Amino acid sequence: xxxxxxxxxxxxxxxxxxxxxxxxxxxxxxxxxxxxxxxxxxxxxxxxxxxxxxxxxxxxxxxxxxxxxxxxxxxxxxxxxxxxxxxxxxxxxxxxxxxxxxxxxxxxxxxxxxxxxxxxxxxxxxxxxxxxxxxxxxxxxxxxxxxxxxxxxxxxxxxxxxxxxxxxxxxxxxxxxxxxxxxxxxxxxxxxxxxxxxxxxxxxxxxxxxxxxxxxxxxxxxxxxx
Numbered sequence: 001x002x003x004x005x006x007x008x009x010x011x012x013x014x015x016x017x018x019x020x021x022x023x024x025x026x027x028x029x030x031x032x033x034x035x036x037x038x039x040x041x042x043x044x045x046x047x048x049x050x051x052x053x054x055x056x057x058x059x060x061x062x063x064x065x066x067x068x069x070x071x072x073x074x075x076x077x078x079x080x081x082x083x084x085x086x087x088x089x090x091x092x093x094x095x096x097x098x099x100x101x102x103x104x105x106x107x108x109x110x111x112x113x114x115x116x117x118x119x120x121x122x123x124x125x126x127x128x129x130x131x132x133x134x135x136x137x138x139x140x141x142x143x144x145x146x147x148x149x150x151x152x153x154x155x156x157x158x159x160x161x162x163x164x165x166x167x168x169x170x171x172x173x174x175x176x177x178x179x180x181x182x183x184x185x186x187x188x189x190x191x192x193x194x195x196x197x198x199x200x201x202x203x204x205x206x207x208x209x210x211x212x213x214x215x216x217x218x219x220x221x222x223x224x225x226x
Contacts, residue, residue: 017058024062026100028053029121031066033144036167036193040069043181043193047169050148050195105129105154115139122147126154126201133158136211140164140190147194151175151201158205160192163212168194168205175199180206189213 029050036046049065056062100121103110106129112122113134120142124131133147136159149156149170160166163186168179175198184190190213194205 017060020056020059020062024059025053025056026121028056028062028066029146031069033120033146033193035066035069036144036191043167043169046193047195050146050169054148100148103131103133105131113137117141118145120145124149124156124196126151126156128153130154131156134208135160135164135192136208140213142190143188144191144193147192147196147205149194149196149198149203149205151196151198151203153199154201156196156198156201156203158192158194158203159208159211160205161211161213162207162209164189164207165191166194166205166207167191170195170203171197172203173197173199176202176204178202178204178206182207 032041032046032049032053035041036043041049052065053062056065100123101112101119103112103122103124105126107127109130109132110124110126111132111134113132115137116139118135118138118140122133122145124133124147131149131151131154133156135145147158149158160182162182163184164182165184166180166182168177168181170177170179172178177196177198179194192205194203196203
């Protein structure tokens with residue numbers, strides 16, 4: 001007796017990979033920033049993973065980048081921490097939903113300096129132009145600040161106070177990516193991380209001699225009669 005042929009089941013089409021949004025990338029980047037601040041990953045690995053975050057097109061490409069890291073951490077109460085003078089007391093993390101600050105210079109120049117409130121993230125982009133970011137008089141509203149710097153035939157210069165922690169990881173392609181690594185003596189000092197790359201251009205970050213957060217805070221109190 002002939003065996004009855006079993007009808008073949010139709011093969012379901014593979015579901016398309018979900019595209020990653022800017023919010024998805026920022027969520028993964030925040031986890032990596034926390035991991036860097038806690039010492040779970042070093043600056044070099046952080047830079048490699050951040051580069052992969054902003055190259056990722058789908059959610060499937062993002063999740064493996066933080067699979068070995070805790071997705072969240074308890075926040076310390078501000079009243080139980082001793083913040084560096086000049087460091088705003090809104091809390092350690094700032095507003096995670098706040099958009100990144102942007103500084104763009106295309107055949108031009110862009111500068112951010114003076115007394116200004118630093119956000120969690122700043123994206124700097126220079127093409128045949130220059131960007132200057134001066135943090136020496138800035139108010140830090142969170143402990144960790146990340147600057148993503150991309151220079152193409154341009155220059156990006158970052159200056160920080162002497163008593164913050166400065167770290168960075170980037171690449172120079174026929175250009176220079178230089179971050180003068182600095183570790184603050186105070187474990188509660190702000191941490192500034194510089195990521196990115198320079199193509200036929202330059203990215204430079206270093207402390208500014210003689211500028212300290214505590215000194216600036218004292219001068220403000222004197223000026224205001226406090």
